[in-house]
């Protein structure tokens with residue numbers, strides 16, 4: 001297959017690109033604007049593969065997208081490009097509205113223009129796979145509740161509201177124009193190549209520097225964590241085997257409070273690091289409670305039984321095995337995150353492009 005991945009230089013997109021090149025013979029075109037969150041170093045070793053191409057394009061540029069689609073002739077588009085950080089969406093929602101809503105609209109229009117030129121059989125086989133989040137469902141009330149594919153949308157943050165809007169657009173393009181779309185809504189991901197502003201990498205890196213480990217409010221917010229490679233595998237399964245017009249929830253059955261997550265990271269680091277910074281004995285001493293995020297949802301949890309029963313997908317990692325792999329990856333790949341912390345990942349990129 002010829003597959004376009006938007007946002008392939010990001011955390012989850014790069015995992016999907018690596019998975020497709022490692023496990024299939026598919027040709028991959030990575031379309032990415034390379035915002036602060038995009039990092040081609042996450043694809044080191046893959047850029048020379050005959051299966052891989054890269055195009056630096058903003059998904060808000062419909063003309064460029066359309067031309068690229070007609071040139072590459074995709075059989076499927078997996079749409080991951082987005083602004084993804086809730087805190088940034090609170091401080092500056094404009095970029096979220098542009099990329100997540102207008103960008104998705106542009107990609108749908110470019111895809112429709114291309115799809116309409118295909119033969120009937122090609123049209124039937126084409127897939128537009130929109131990658132979304134469980135945050136569109138908002139907060140869960142009781143401890144027994146789970147998000148199913150039928151849960152109503154109640155997004156709380158500018159980020160989740162913009163993702164909810166993009167999901168509605170994708171459904172409308174399927175119902176109105178017949179574009180063969182599929183949507184997946186996934187819980188919180190963690191794993192290698194996660195940008196250091198997000199909770200798990202932030203805590204690992206701050207601990208290694210002896211800096212405070214910030215926890216919002218009381219740390220009782222519950223998230224359902226999924227190892228990123230399990231998500232990438234689920235996405236490729238849905239793209240190849242999922243039914244047109246349907247939604248699949250993806251989750252890891254790993255509900256943890258933020259405080260439990262931070263404590264578990266500290267336990268692993270306490271065992272792995274013998275010489276601790278500032279002569280502290282226990283990384284947990286660095287835990288610092290900070291003022292809660294406005295509109296912070298208390299609990300997300302996914303019912304992933306549909307993808308399990310219909311498409312036979314289950315995650316390989318438990319939270320314990322996945323978290324250990326993640327912490328060890330950050331210990332063994334310091335250059336990847338140090339280049340982000342000192343900003344050189346962006347200057348190296350500019351140098352490479354000669355601009």
Ligand SMILES: NC(=O)c1ccc[n+]([C@@H]2O[C@H](COP(=O)([O-])OP(=O)(O)OC[C@H]3O[C@@H](n4cnc5c(N)ncnc54)[C@H](O)[C@@H]3O)[C@@H](O)[C@H]2O)c1
Nearest residue numbers: 007009010011012033034035037038058059081082188189
């Ligand atoms: N991270 C999670 O836990 C999680 C969970 C569920 C769903 N999702 C969804 O999965 C997708 C990927 O998330 P992620 O964590 O990898 O995000 P990320 O922030 O790590 O990566 C986003 C990528 O999109 C690119 N991008 C941003 N704006 C663009 C634009 N206008 N044009 C082209 N490229 C652009 C960035 O350069 C970056 O490479 C998002 O749609 C997100 O909503 C994420």
